Amino acid sequence: MALFGRSPFKPIQAHMEKSRACVERIKPVINSIIDDEPAEFDRVFKEISDLESEADVIKNDIRSHLPKSIFLPIDRRDLLEILDIQEELPDTAQDIAILLTLRPLKLPADMKEPLNNLIDEVATVCNQAADMVQEFDELVETSFGGPEAKKVLGMIEQINADETVADGTERAAAKKLFDLEKEVEVLDVIMWSRIINKLGDLADSAERMANRLRLMIAK
Amino acid sequence: MFETLSPFLGQSGGWFSETQVFWIYLIAMGGGFYMAWSIGANDVANAMGTSVGSGALTLRNAIIVAAIFEFAGAFLVGSHVSETVRKGIFSNEAMTFLNEDGGRLYVYGMMGALLAAATWLLTATYFGLPVSTTHSIVGSVVGFGMVIFWNEPPGMILWSEVGKIVLSWVVSPLLAGGFAFLVFISIQKLVLHKRDMVNSAKKMAPFLVFLVFLVISLVTLYKGLKPLKLDWTFTEALLGAVSIGIAAALVSIPLLNRITVEEDDPETAHAQNPVISEDLARMKTKFKKLSLLATGEVEGKLKSLGAKIEELSAEVEEQDQPPAGKTAGAGAWGTPQMRATEKIFIYLQILSACTVAFAHGANDVANAVGPLMGVIGVLQREGQIVSEQLAGHWGLYILGLGGIGIVIGLATWGWRVIETIGKKITELTPTRGFSAEFGAAITILVASRFGLPISTTHTLVGAVLGVGFARGIGALNLRVVRDIIISWVVTLPAGAVLTIIFYYIFKASFG
Numbered sequence: 001m002a003l004f005g006r007s008p009f010k011p012i013q014a015h016m017e018k019s020r021a022c023v024e025r026i027k028p029v030i031n032s033i034i035d036d037e038p039a040e041f042d043r044v045f046k047e048i049s050d051l052e053s054e055a056d057v058i059k060n061d062i063r064s065h066l067p068k069s070i071f072l073p074i075d076r077r078d079l080l081e082i083l084d085i086q087e088e089l090p091d092t093a094q095d096i097a098i099l100l101t102l103r104p105l106k107l108p109a110d111m112k113e114p115l116n117n118l119i120d121e122v123a124t125v126c127n128q129a130a131d132m133v134q135e136f137d138e139l140v141e142t143s144f145g146g147p148e149a150k151k152v153l154g155m156i157e158q159i160n161a162d163e164t165v166a167d168g169t170e171r172a173a174a175k176k177l178f179d180l181e182k183e184v185e186v187l188d189v190i191m192w193s194r195i196i197n198k199l200g201d202l203a204d205s206a207e208r209m210a211n212r213l214r215l216m217i218a219k
Numbered sequence: 220m221f222e223t224l225s226p227f228l229g230q231s232g233g234w235f236s237e238t239q240v241f242w243i244y245l246i247a248m249g250g251g252f253y254m255a256w257s258i259g260a261n262d263v264a265n266a267m268g269t270s271v272g273s274g275a276l277t278l279r280n281a282i283i284v285a286a287i288f289e290f291a292g293a294f295l296v297g298s299h300v301s302e303t304v305r306k307g308i309f310s311n312e313a314m315t316f317l318n319e320d321g322g323r324l325y326v327y328g329m330m331g332a333l334l335a336a337a338t339w340l341l342t343a344t345y346f347g348l349p350v351s352t353t354h355s356i357v358g359s360v361v362g363f364g365m366v367i368f369w370n371e372p373p374g375m376i377l378w379s380e381v382g383k384i385v386l387s388w389v390v391s392p393l394l395a396g397g398f399a400f401l402v403f404i405s406i407q408k409l410v411l412h413k414r415d416m417v418n419s420a421k422k423m424a425p426f427l428v429f430l431v432f433l434v435i436s437l438v439t440l441y442k443g444l445k446p447l448k449l450d451w452t453f454t455e456a457l458l459g460a461v462s463i464g465i466a467a468a469l470v471s472i473p474l475l476n477r478i479t480v481e482e483d484d485p486e487t488a489h490a491q492n493p494v495i496s497e498d499l500a501r502m503k504t505k506f507k508k509l510s511l512l513a514t515g516e517v518e519g520k521l522k523s524l525g526a527k528i529e530e531l532s533a534e535v536e537e538q539d540q541p542p543a544g545k546t547a548g549a550g551a552w553g554t555p556q557m558r559a560t561e562k563i564f565i566y567l568q569i570l571s572a573c574t575v576a577f578a579h580g581a582n583d584v585a586n587a588v589g590p591l592m593g594v595i596g597v598l599q600r601e602g603q604i605v606s607e608q609l610a611g612h613w614g615l616y617i618l619g620l621g622g623i624g625i626v627i628g629l630a631t632w633g634w635r636v637i638e639t640i641g642k643k644i645t646e647l648t649p650t651r652g653f654s655a656e657f658g659a660a661i662t663i664l665v666a667s668r669f670g671l672p673i674s675t676t677h678t679l680v681g682a683v684l685g686v687g688f689a690r691g692i693g694a695l696n697l698r699v700v701r702d703i704i705i706s707w708v709v710t711l712p713a714g715a716v717l718t719i720i721f722y723y724i725f726k727a728s729f730g
Contacts, residue, residue, distance in 0.1 A: 145407060
């Protein structure tokens with residue numbers, strides 16, 4: 001009798017590690033465009049694509065092992081929801097990489113700093129979300145309560161705070177881009193503005209994951 | 220075989236001839252022994268699988284411990300349920316009716332019930348259906364009652380008793396689930412949610428040791444030690460049990476203090492996700508099957524791929540094996556604090572596994588020896604009185620025989636099942652395993668005292684679900700609940716119908 005289903009918590013952590021690796025590669029991939037290094041760009045672009053499809057495989061495996069008859073220590077829908085949001089991280093990272101291939105892009109020197117600031121802050125938020133997901137097995141071990149749960153709630157607070165900071169940086173970067181609209185080609189402005197939006201989306205996704213996890217702990 | 224039997228075919232009236240008695244003994248003992256063997260082979264894994272899986276016991280030690288406790292449970296507490304199976308569902312009128320022809324029909328019926336249950340178990344095991352020995356034997360005995368009393372006035376079969384037994388099958392998993400839920404919630408509150416988990420666990424553990432010993436010794440001492448001529452009253456038994464519990468708790472304290480928190484060990488760090496070895500094993504069989512189907516070049520390629528996967532699988536298994544002295548299940552996750560806590564519970568889990576083995580022996584031995592006792596009782600008194608106690612120490616001998624049958628089943632086949640189950644249950648860490656086993660063991664022991672034949676497997680499943688509802692387990696497959704209900708619905712009529720067939724065969728052969 002198959003009393004025990006396959007626990008989704010280890011696989012979801014594996015998926016998050018792929019996602020984290022994708023997000024970490026956004027900085028090199030964008031900078032390879034700015035610094036005009038096509039070989040480096042191709043290499044990192046391929047890494048992102050590979051990681052994204054690996055994450056996809058893990059996600060499908062988790063989903064196919066979570067039929068309705070599986071009973072989890074948390075609401076099954078919450079878990080599937082968190083997985084869906086988590087999937088947005090590698091997806092968005094790949095979207096950004098693809099945007100960079102659509103047309104040759106130039107970035108004014110003054111944009112480099114605000115853009116890199118934004119990338120760093122987004123990466124920080126996503127990293128924290130990944131650290132949070134890595135606590136899943138400890139949360140299961142303590143059945144989502146006690147000091148372990150408090151620790152994770154603290155991490156969630158931190159993610160919320162840092163996402164707000166990243167929001168501000170996103171606005172600043174966008175503002176700077178439009179301040180420079182005279183020096184930049186219109187199409188470049190559109191493309192960079194979309195990229196900045198996507199970067200903001202990454203931090204949003206991380207925050208939404210954190211809020212979902214808060215619900216799981218509060219159950 | 221039929222040549223030997225033929226002189227007796229068609230004989231009627233009078234008592235059984237010596238040769239017939241020999242055959243009846245042979246069939247009843249054979250059926251009873253097979254049932255006991257099958258209980259030992261399939262069900263003992265329930266008790267010991269988790270302890271082997273968590274690394275608390277080696278396979279060899281688990282089998283020795285299980286053998287001791289199964290036998291003790293069967294021998295000391297097994298008589299209550301056996302009496303129920305033997306005569307519990309028949310009314311006094313029914314017994315008088317059965318005595319009228321010297322208990323002949325009863326002998327055929329009980330032999331039929333034994334063989335029917337054994338046949339059904341064999342068939343179900345062959346098709347991989349999870350069925351309970353308890354349900355098989357109860358269904359069979361009811362079936363035999365139905366065929367004998369078909370033309371008699373109603374009231375021969377105590378349907379209220381049958382209803383009580385069936386109700387106990389619903390209640391026991393629920394009760395075990397409730398107990399396990401409470402035990403695990405207390406462990407959560409008192410240990411897992413404390414900042415200093417290890418010391419909280421060390422404080423709580425002696426109480427749990429006390430409880431385990433209290434329960435097991437109370438059940439044994441209160442009317443349990445009759446075989447040893449110790450018939451204690453409840454107060455005496457309670458006093459004895461409390462003293463044993465306190466003594467055990469005191470002994471446990473210095474042992475617990477030896478456990479220390481170990482920092483992360485890089486040696487255990489590279490153990491693979493259990494999913495990997497599981498899937499590799501599945502792929503191994505898949506490739507084997509495919510290479511059987513394929514021909515030519517494809518076959519060779521499939522075979523070499525299969526060989527590579529087998530190699531990899533062996534490699535992963537080796538990595539997953541903990542180094543000597545380390546534990547696998549608990550070592551794979553959590554912080555050092557959590558691992559030390561689980562380690563404390565590994566020892567408690569050995570105790571709870573023993574209690575389950577004891578309880579299992581107490582309840583399930585009846586499935587094998589209940590009908591056997593009935594048959595032998597009639598033969599001993601040459602068909603005088605069906606419902607009386609067995610003469611002399613025969614009841615004990617038969618219980619002992621059942622216990623030995625269980626142990627043989629365990630030794631010949633059961634270890635294999637324990638090994639497989641132990642590998643599968645990586646999810647059930649010692650804190651969970653202890654809660655589930657303790658909840659199940661209390662339920663089974665209480666049921667045994669009331670003479671209720673329940674399914675230990677289903678009770679344990681209920682207990683595990685109870686821990687799950689306390690948010691204790693990573694992923695539970697609720698489809699088992701459906702499987703359990705199906706096994707009830709199928710087993711009862713199957714046992715009944717098979718018994719009726721065997722009953723007519725015996726009636727025709729023995730006259």
